[in-house]
Amino acid sequence: MPRICRRHLSPERPHFVRLFCCMVAGGAMILVAGCASMGLSGVSEPAAEPHSVAMFVASTRKGEHGASNETAVEGGARFSLQQIGVPPDHTPGKVERPSFGSEDPQKHFVAVSRRVLDENEFFSELASHISGRIGSNRDVLIYVHGFNTSYDEARFRLAQIAADGRFGGVVILYTWPAAGSLLDYGAAKENATTSRDALTKLIHRVAELPDVGRVHVLAHSMGAWLAMEALRENAISGSPDLNGKLGDVMLAAPDIDLNVFRQQLARLDASHVSVLVASNDRALSIARTLAGDRPRLGGLDLNNPTDRAALDELGVKAYDLSAEATGLIKHGTFADAPQAVRTIASQITSSRPQDANTQAVLGDRPVDSKIVTTPLAPLTGAPAAAPPQ
Known part of the structure; x- marks a missing residue:
């Protein structure tokens, strides 16, 4: 709390003075917290779009x-x-x-x-x-x-x-x-x-x-x-x-x-x-x-x-x-x-042979290479593909 408010909160001070100082201190803390959530431009980051x-x-x-x-x-x-x-x-x-x-x-x-x-x-x-x-x-x-x-x-x-x-x-x-x-x-x-x-x-x-x-x-x-x-x-x-x-x-x-x-x-x-x-x-x-x-x-x-x-x-x-x-x-x-x-x-x-020279884009978001998309091991049929390296 600012030193001035600590001094004015003395019990000897009138009640309205102590209340005013508390409001000033609280406002300062809210302002600091708000600034911390803003970028350098002073504008808060927009929420991600659905x-x-x-x-x-x-x-x-x-x-x-x-x-x-x-x-x-x-x-x-x-x-x-x-x-x-x-x-x-x-x-x-x-x-x-x-x-x-x-x-x-x-x-x-x-x-x-x-x-x-x-x-x-x-x-x-x-x-x-x-x-x-x-x-x-x-x-x-x-x-x-x-x-x-x-x-x-x-x-x-x-x-x-x-x-x-x-x-x-x-x-x-x-x-x-x-x-x-x-x-x-x-x-x-x-x-x-x-x-x-x-x-x-x-x-x-x-x-x-x-x-x-x-x-x-x-x-x-x-x-x-x-x-x-x-x-x-x-x-x-x-x-x-x-x-x-x-x-x-x-x-x-x-x-x-x-x-x-x-x-x-x-x-x-x-x-x-x-x-x-x-x-x-x-x-x-x-x-x-x-x-x-x-x-x-x-x-x-x-x-x-x-x-x-x-x-x-x-x-x-x-x-x-x-x-x-x-x-x-x-x-x-x-x-x-x-x-x-x-x-x-x-x-x-x-992939399939006819698409060998094309690049598939999955939706409008890039594939995350950290996600392993190895299929569960099939009982029959072709073996599961190896995970990306």
Whole structure:
């Protein structure tokens, strides 16, 4: 405290004098603290801006909230182009949303803008976003969410995956009325069934875009069944590899009966397909019970010789996420665990011969060379890539 105030705070001084001195001293301390937070120019540093993810959305939901969120729309899908804000201090693997109160773009994932499109406008706008890109930035990632997932949960989850994986291509959310509780499991499967045709058409039309690179599909839980059905329908119609455009098909915790999966895969080239499994996935354990104790593909135990032999026979690549699983349910590990997201990112951004002379830029942020993006060791298929030196 300044010497003058120490002297004027003497008990002999009137109360108003002592109060005035305290105010002066406090103001001086605030001024010093404020100056410490400013740069040399005397202006405080601006807050970091949220990162924005452009997202195309094809939805078979009648609406975005309430009962319409769980009801299928008639006559195909609804389309939009959205911007989703990712907070500047986002933690990989997390979807920061407010527990209560208003959302804050500096702290939470938020919907920044939404432009409704008709079907032709959707594909025209999509083609425009792809045009002029090079390398893997011409690729499209279609994300199909799983059971018991709301509209907001789906779009914010995809934004998180795109941001954490630093995917430089174009992302599309395919969202369907996935019901809202465990008791609606049967209804959700029926909604997924009615959503097959629209997804089949979406995948086919994306693959036909003139400048598109590869079309990747990332599907979770019951959405994996839906995605495989759509790919099977395209294969039956004469395009099993989407005329050479099919990229990686990554099935995360797939809620698919093993025998059903065999039939779906019979129409496709298994080398395109990767399965992310976790034997400790409690959601799939419940799904197995609801399905009459029929094993789910995503719940296979790779330490079990029978399960391992079954996947070997199918010829797909398999990744065991059991050790990465966290939380009570352990069903969202593919996106919750940063290493799992990096596995997905390294898979869909791997180099290919036709891009040998191009440089891929992952999003609008440079790759951090300190981040090791070594995939989890696959059960089958090509060996994992070595980490960058």
